Amino acid sequence: MSLQISSVRSGFVGEISGIDIAHPLDAATIAALWQAIDRYAVLVFRGQRLDDESQMAFAQQFGELEIPRSGQADVKRRLRPEISDISNLDPENHLRGRDDPRRFDQLGNRLWHTDGSFRRVPACLSMLYAHRVPGPSPVGNGETEFADMRVAYDTLPNDTKSEIADLVALHDIAWSRAQLGFSQLLFGEKQALPPVPQRLVRMHPGSGRKTLYVAAHASEIVGWPLPDGRLLLRELMEHATRQEFVYGHVWREGDLVIWDNRCTMHRGRHFDERQVRDLRRVTTRDTASTLEQVA
Numbered sequence: 410m411s412l413q414i415s416s417v418r419s420g421f422v423g424e425i426s427g428i429d430i431a432h433p434l435d436a437a438t439i440a441a442l443w444q445a446i447d448r449y450a451v452l453v454f455r456g457q458r459l460d461d462e463s464q465m466a467f468a469q470q471f472g473e474l475e476i477p478r479s480g481q482a483d484v485k486r487r488l489r490p491e492i493s494d495i496s497n498l499d500p501e502n503h504l505r506g507r508d509d510p511r512r513f514d515q516l517g518n519r520l521w522h523t524d525g526s527f528r529r530v531p532a533c534l535s536m537l538y539a540h541r542v543p544g545p546s547p548v549g550n551g552e553t554e555f556a557d558m559r560v561a562y563d564t565l566p567n568d569t570k571s572e573i574a575d576l577v578a579l580h581d582i583a584w585s586r587a588q589l590g591f592s593q594l595l596f597g598e599k600q601a602l603p604p605v606p607q608r609l610v611r612m613h614p615g616s617g618r619k620t621l622y623v624a625a626h627a628s629e630i631v632g633w634p635l636p637d638g639r640l641l642l643r644e645l646m647e648h649a650t651r652q653e654f655v656y657g658h659v660w661r662e663g664d665l666v667i668w669d670n671r672c673t674m675h676r677g678r679h680f681d682e683r684q685v686r687d688l689r690r691v692t693t694r695d696t697a698s699t700l701e702q703v704a
């Protein structure tokens with residue numbers, strides 16, 4: 410096994426080299442990658458050649474797959490149901506128009522979030538692969554930014570740590586979209602995805618570290634007046650996304666990036682939407698609601 414890891418930031422974001430992930434990996438390599446995930450929270454693999462099937466097969470070595478919202482709905486899709494289509498293309502491979510509701514739904518990804526926190530059993534690992542990336546442009550390059558929520562927790566004042574230790578937030582896909590003024594739920598989520606409770610402070614099982622679990626989906630703190638809860642959530646997110654806790658990934662075609670949704674937040678950045686950006690994500694599920702996990 411010639412796997413090598415170099416740390417992009419100390420303790421956050423590992424760049425992996427020396428492996429081809431398009432083929433099944435042996436148990437020792439999977440174990441080494443889990444160790445790297447537990448340590449670095451975000452892993453970058455450059456120069457990979459994956460199709461949708463090999464991307465799924467790679468992800469399945471790390472857990473059960475989560476089916477995206479649109480994959481569960483009766484809508485026309487460009488890709489198979491297990492793949493989240495993080496592109497600006499419609500099912501006919503044409504660029505989506507500015508007023509396309511599916512584009513509005515995707516703009517929710519530009520808000521700091523963690524994937525699937527609005528599900529009772531939330532997401533564990535997201536694995537995003539770049540098929541085509543837009544060139545640099547004056548409006549932006551379509552980077553994805555990541556924030557280290559373990560460091561965010563560690564650097565909170567002790568009084569705040571005590572205040573939030575046992576709090577529970579409600580997470581709601583409708584709320585993250587409503588913040589952008591987009592109130593149409595496209596995939597019948599009103600019944601399928603009601604708000605769910607999640608712990609605000611989690612223990613990350615692989616590292617034993619505490620981590621803040623907040624996201625644009627978090628709409629209120631259970632038992633608190635609505636404005637107080639929203640202010641707290643906003644303040645925690647502002648703290649967590651200070652530039653020194655953030656890594657911006659500049660995409661190249663052939664990059665696969667894994668992030669651990671249990672202890673990171675991320676957001677997409679602007680790009681020239683007249684150019685194609687075709688990224689595809691496969692996501693694994695955690696094993697239980699955060700309420701059932703050790704705090």
Ligand code: OGA
Nearest residue numbers: 495518552553676677690
């Ligand atoms: C995602 C996501 C942001 C981006 O795939 O979950 O939020 O940069 N992506 O496309």
Ligand code: MN
Nearest residue numbers: 518522523524
């Ligand atoms: Mn996301």
